[in-house]
Amino acid sequence: MASKGRVRPAFIVTAGRSGSTLLRLILDSHPEVAAPGETNLPSAVAALGNVWYTVCTDLHRTPMREPPAAVLAQIRAAVTAPMRYYCAPSGARVFCDKSLDAPHQLGTLNEVFPRARFIMLHRQVLDVVASGLEACKYGFDKLGYAPFVQGSVTNVVAALVEHWLVVTSRAVAWHQEHADRCIRIRYEDLVRDPVAVVGTLCGFLGVASDARTVENAVGEALIDPAAMTAGDPKVAFTHQVHAESVGHGNAIPLELIPAPLCAEVNRLLEALEYPALGAVGPTAASADPAAARTLARVRARMPAEVRLPASLRTDMKFSLCADDVNDARWILDLKTGAITLEPEAVTDASLCASVADLEVLLDGGSDTAEWVMTGRVRFSDGARRLGLGRCAAITRALQDRRGELQ
Secondary structure (H helix, E strand, C coil): CCCCCCCEEEEEECCCCCCHHHHHHHHHCCCCEECCCCCCHHHHHHHHHHHHHHHHHHHHCCCCCCCCHHHHHHHHHHHHHHHHHHHCCCCCCEEEECCCCHHHCHHHHHHHCCCCEEEEEECCHHHHHHHHHHHCCCCCCCCCCHHHHHCCCCCHHHHHHHHHHHHHHHHHHHHHHCHHHEEEEEHHHHHHCHHHHHHHHHHHHCCCCCCCHHHHHCCHHHCCHHHCCCCCHHHHHCCCCCCCCCCHHHHCCHHHCCHHHHHHHHHHHHHCCCCCCCCCCCCCCCCCHHHHHHHHHHHHHCCCECCCCHHHCCCCEEEEEECCCCCCEEEEECCCCEEEECCCCCCCEEEEECHHHHHHHHCCCCCHHHHHHHCCCEECHHHHHHCHHHHHHHHHHHHHCCCCCC
């Protein structure tokens, strides 16, 4: 079966583990949009281009510098055929491809589809890395990680950060050069307010906004994982869009990211309106009602003063920060032991954790050493200079006074 109408192409440009499967399922549930799994169509376009380059060069005994219009038309017809086939049953007018090879074939795609639309999907780098580590627990032979990991076998975190940097840099540069045909979507915004984001996206794609699109995407029809092609298998078991995975990357120790790489990443994060790595405080998308309720309990349980041994007393100021909600920063005066809530204060050293983990930490219900090793509790550079032993003693002092009210 072939679609009789004209099909407009769009491409999701993203790094793996950034929510592209969720986004494609949402778009695929729209009556005017068809979005299959990972087809690797961009690489197919490049491969066809190489075939034509070879035969044209050998035929004319001279290198083909630019593909003739007739050649581009042949390539376009070849790759449009499966697009039209997929769109035909629903009568969709837009074909959206979510293949992870798109960032590496943007120039080729633009030659063949000069009016194509590009959806630039981004996610905070540490959350991407955390998700990548989870997905590749038994090997890094997918998601394009292998070449990066092979070059950094002693530091897989740095390898995955570099992969994100390369892919995201290409996407950002392309967006800057073709702003009229690109739209930027952040994963965090998508999962917090999917209806609003998808509404904006529908306008960009030139289709009618449909309030049922998000609801239809996570309905009963997606329970069967056997119906899923390449993509994130967790989506098959998802019945609502949620933001629970936002901030999971906070557990990754920043010292695993070399300073020059961190500086490059921070420049990109700034362009994408994310906080820099190591910045204290939540991302704009991470605060939620549940965390706010937990914060209220932590505020009630945080002691107003702790008794510090003489060996800990110093003029330094130490802070305890919940990095997933706003205004959750307590200052511990290491000279007097007094604790005050001062969200904007600058301190010499800090301990950071999620507000939920901070609550458990105060109650003494955690293996603090394990949490430090796994990154659930994170100390700043200043805290490391203070010394891990002193940081542990501060934590014990807080736990000894747990449950007291301010």
